[in-house]
Amino acid sequence: MVFHIPWIYTPVRTILAIWHQLTKTEIPELTRVSVMMRERSRVEDTMYAMQKAGAGSLQVISDFDMTLTKFAHKGKRVPTTHNILNNKLLIDDDSTVKMKELFNTYYPIEIDASLNPEEKLPYMVEWWTKVHDLLIQQRIRKDEMARAVRESNAVLREGCSAFFDCLAEQRVPLLIFSAGVGDILEEVIRQNHVFHPNVHIISNYMDFDHTGVLQAFKGQLIHSYNKRAGALSHGATLRELHGQPNVLLLGDSLGDLSMADGVSTAQNILTVGFLNDQVEERKESFLNSFDIVLLRDETMDVPNAILRFIVSSEISKVHREK
Ligand code: TMP
Numbered sequence: 001m002v003f004h005i006p007w008i009y010t011p012v013r014t015i016l017a018i019w020h021q022l023t024k025t026e027i028p029e030l031t032r033v034s035v036m037m038r039e040r041s042r043v044e045d046t047m048y049a050m051q052k053a054g055a056g057s058l059q060v061i062s063d064f065d066m067t068l069t070k071f072a073h074k075g076k077r078v079p080t081t082h083n084i085l086n087n088k089l090l091i092d093d094d095s096t097v098k099m100k101e102l103f104n105t106y107y108p109i110e111i112d113a114s115l116n117p118e119e120k121l122p123y124m125v126e127w128w129t130k131v132h133d134l135l136i137q138q139r140i141r142k143d144e145m146a147r148a149v150r151e152s153n154a155v156l157r158e159g160c161s162a163f164f165d166c167l168a169e170q171r172v173p174l175l176i177f178s179a180g181v182g183d184i185l186e187e188v189i190r191q192n193h194v195f196h197p198n199v200h201i202i203s204n205y206m207d208f209d210h211t212g213v214l215q216a217f218k219g220q221l222i223h224s225y226n227k228r229a230g231a232l233s234h235g236a237t238l239r240e241l242h243g244q245p246n247v248l249l250l251g252d253s254l255g256d257l258s259m260a261d262g263v264s265t266a267q268n269i270l271t272v273g274f275l276n277d278q279v280e281e282r283k284e285s286f287l288n289s290f291d292i293v294l295l296r297d298e299t300m301d302v303p304n305a306i307l308r309f310i311v312s313s314e315i316s317k318v319h320r321e322k
């Protein structure tokens with residue numbers, strides 16, 4: 001009835017419009033054409049629940065290669081941590097050719113949309129085992145690795161430093177869960193000045209002898225499709241993160257979705273998948289598996305926007321207290 005009184009109609013409409021502005025998700029990054037969501041309402045509900053719980057309840061679990069690092073930069077593929085080791089400084093000419101051949105054989109299997117993870121698994125074990133054996137035979141020197149990283153074209157996604165810095169500032173733990181090489185991964189983030197105290201890493205670490213020569217890889221092998229087993233066996237690392245029941249998960253492979261399987265107390269999980277390669281072929285399976293899918297997006301704009309949204313209540317709290 002009030003709407004029939006002209007002088008009251010405009011103010012009520014204004015109030016309703018303001019209320020709508022205040023309550024709807026204001027994340028312009030999520031409206032980009034490169035962003036796809038199977039169920040937008042689920043994404044919004046999860047983000048609101050996470051925002052309500054605040055930064056103190058949040059942890060981020062992220063893959064490394066082609067998730068925190070770019071897929072391509074200036075028209076060239078960005079090297080993964082394994083491929084950074086494919087350097088004449090560390091291994092001989094025959095081995096650099098061999099490593100490239102192995103990549104050309106097994107990477108297409110890793111991303112093949114027509115094979116399921118169980119079918120891919122034996123090939124992944126084969127790939128990682130062959131490469132690790134080759135690296136051990138080449139007697140890689142620990143003291144040459146920092147130089148190999150400096151000389152490589154490894155590059156973090158645009159906005160990645162801001163992402164790391166914001167997590168450190170808000171004391172949100174970041175678990176980097178990578179089937180790459182941990183020693184190289186650490187060097188990449190150290191050289192980018194983002195190896196903050198809130199960063200935890202699960203990866204394949206090298207074991208050097210007393211002269212600094214690679215003699216083995218430590219612990220159970222982690223490849224793209226056994227991250228669930230890795231998550232469960234690294235319970236101790238994950239126990240430190242048990243106080244944070246809300247998880248923002250970032251990955252570029254369906255295998256990355258199991259990275260949060262060790263978080264037994266998880267309440268809300270929001271998953272973001274970077275779809276870098278074989279985009280048309282893999283779009284459907286990514287959309288069925290990740291909450292948000294980013295198509296050929298080389299930036300951290302969307303994870304940064306989500307993070308800002310989740311911690312925004314903490315930021316306004318800090319401003320109110322000042
Ligand atoms: P991620 O878990 O951090 O993404 O690291 C695994 C990636 O490393 C996966 O996409 C395959 C890639 N990889 C190489 O690029 N070269 C190699 O020799 C091996 C074994 C893996």
Ligand code: MG
Nearest residue numbers: 063065066252
């Ligand atoms: Mg990856």
